[in-house]
């Protein structure tokens with residue numbers, strides 16, 4: 001089925017899942033202003049897993065937030081598929097995030113009064129979108145949540161809550177899943193399972209994943225790593241190994 005999907009996908013602009021062009025972001029004005037992004041142009045291919053790395057303060061979160069419609073650029077453009085985010089109102093950006101993107105951040109943002117199952121399907125329920133039950137079952141069983149679906153977040157461990165958040169991000173097959181240190185709060189075994197799951201979602205379902213991380217092992221699961229320094233992309237690695245990533249991090253002073 002995946003092969004059919006792949007061969008039938010026409011070569012359109014949708015082969016680019018997200019991109020920024022001459023992206024500049026400045027916080028504040030005058031003497032106290034900080035340039036967080038200084039003319040970044042980068043493309044994220046559909047069906048690829050990209051890691052964004054770089055020293056603290058290099059602009060990783062800013063780039064992800066501006067790409068994902070959580071913040072706006074000072075100048076330049078950010079696109080999700082063919083949609084220029086600057087053409088959308090705040091309300092339209094909210095709908096775009098809900099309907100077209102998935103988020104796996106360190107704060108799980110689960111609703112405490114809802115069960116795991118209700119949290120997982122909430123974005124789709126709010127959007128009035130029907131989920132593919134077989135895929136929901138696959139996500140739930142791969143993330144080993146089958147026996148936790150009736151529990152509320154307070155009845156789950158941190159790792160289980162993170163897996164619920166991951167399931168919520170993936171069940172609707174969003175155009176792009178954005179992760180900000182998605183393994184940061186997990187023990188290494190659960191973190192490895194999560195990375196393997198993201199990898200298989202990319203390989204088997206052509207999911208697009210963009211992940212900010214400081215962890216060279218996490219980055220080695222990606223197809224490509226881009227490195228930011230002082231708000232600019234300074235280097236890229238394709239098919240990175242942990243050692244490639246470590247060596248580049250050392251060289252760039254991370």
Ligand SMILES: Nc1ncnc2c1ncn2[C@@H]1O[C@H](COP(=O)(O)OP(=O)(O)OP(=O)(O)O)[C@@H](O)[C@H]1O
Nearest residue numbers: 027034035036054055056057058059060061062063
């Ligand atoms: N809301 C804000 N107001 C002012 N400055 C900000 C704001 N958010 C980020 N910055 C500044 O912009 C720069 C880039 O920050 P950003 O959070 O994007 O970096 P990062 O690479 O994600 O860092 P870290 O790895 O520490 O999370 C930093 O100098 C930061 O202090």
